[in-house]
Amino acid sequence: MSILARLLTPADFGHVAMATVVTEFAMLFATFGFGPTLIQQVRVTRIQLDTVFWAALALGGLISASVFGLSFYSELLFADQIAGELLRVLCLTFVLEELTVVPSSLLSRLFMFRQLLIVQVVQLVCRAGTAVLLAWYGLGVWSLVGGALIGNFAQWAAFASIVNFRPRLRFSWSFLASTWQTNASYFGGGILFYLNANVDLLIIGRTMGATSLGYYQNARSLADEIRARIAMPLHGIMFPVFSAVQNDLPRFQDGVKRSGRLLALLVVPIGFGVAAVAEELVPVFYGNQWLTMVPILQIIAAGAGIRAATTISGPIYNATNRVGLGLRLNALYSILLVTSIIIGIRWGVIGVAYALLLGAAFSVVMFRMALGLIKLGTADLWGILGAPLIAALTMAAALMVIRPGLAGLVPEVAVRLVCLVVAGAVIYTGIVLLIARRYVADVVEAIEAFSRR
16 A cells, blocks of 8 residues: 555545445345354255355345446446446455355355455455556556455455365255244344445545545544454454354353453554554655645554454454344444434544444444443453553554654654654553553453564
């Protein structure tokens, strides 16, 4: 992203963000909860795997054709012709994505997370490498599209080489019918997730144009990396693990508290840290042409760390088969978020950023509700989030005090960024060691367990 931000313009990212609003909505119909249904099942038969493969692939083909057709009318949504041109190519990603539903679900069920990591690395390297290469040769916005396509193709190829699954021409309508209600709940949750993730892009793109959307999208994307690259992979691990111990409440509770503490210990300071060093981070990694995104990033990043720490609530709802309750809470969250964004847009992109920060606060409420499903309470919630939150806030405040004096001593922005990051890490670690010995013990136990593998 740092390289692409220097090779491309904010408008390029804005055009792709507009197209993504459509493709992510279409992807909801393509998945329809098939993967989570396979993971949550106590036992899975071969005909069920075949059924899911063909159902997902057929749906993916239908969605690809639909997006291609709708692309000719995208100007009605965004008043932007380029977004429609991008959609006519991006529609191919749906078929490629559906080819991976069964293999990825099988690896999750078998706890083969190292193989899943290999697939993710292959996808990211191919996607980033292709995008940078094409941008270097001057393809502009199309470099982002090419990167997405090659990344999806590489993901499918990696899964095919790791998982020896060859679908047979068999199909079970009875299995599909038996999972319809669960799939519908997952689908409803996906709809709400889509709404939460894209309503801000739609409103900003429609009212303020591609350039403003480009600044906002890059700020949000950088903050979302905390959740996407750290919390969400753990989400994929915790769902099958929690499902495996769903009938052993003490183990379930202990697993939630331990994993929750470790996750919060890692992601909360990253969120507040990015917010604290945004003034240096943006010019160093993106360039001076992106300075407009600094205040946006400061607001969004603080909330992103909290949201990432509460991601564990999703696996709890899924593993306890309370997808419906999670759906209702997500509906309430969506109402709050959309209302906040509609009000916030009056103050421009900054107002929308504050709406996301309010949404992060509500995610804590949803986390508390999830803990209640396994007979944990508010004290347990504080036991998971409290110490990292106190330490991260103290760290951010200290960096704000340090910055003016450091700017006089260290004029080079990149060196100043390194100094602030090191200082923040030392301050945060010191406070955790002082007030949160339980977290330290969790880290030591995790390292010891890993070293014994």
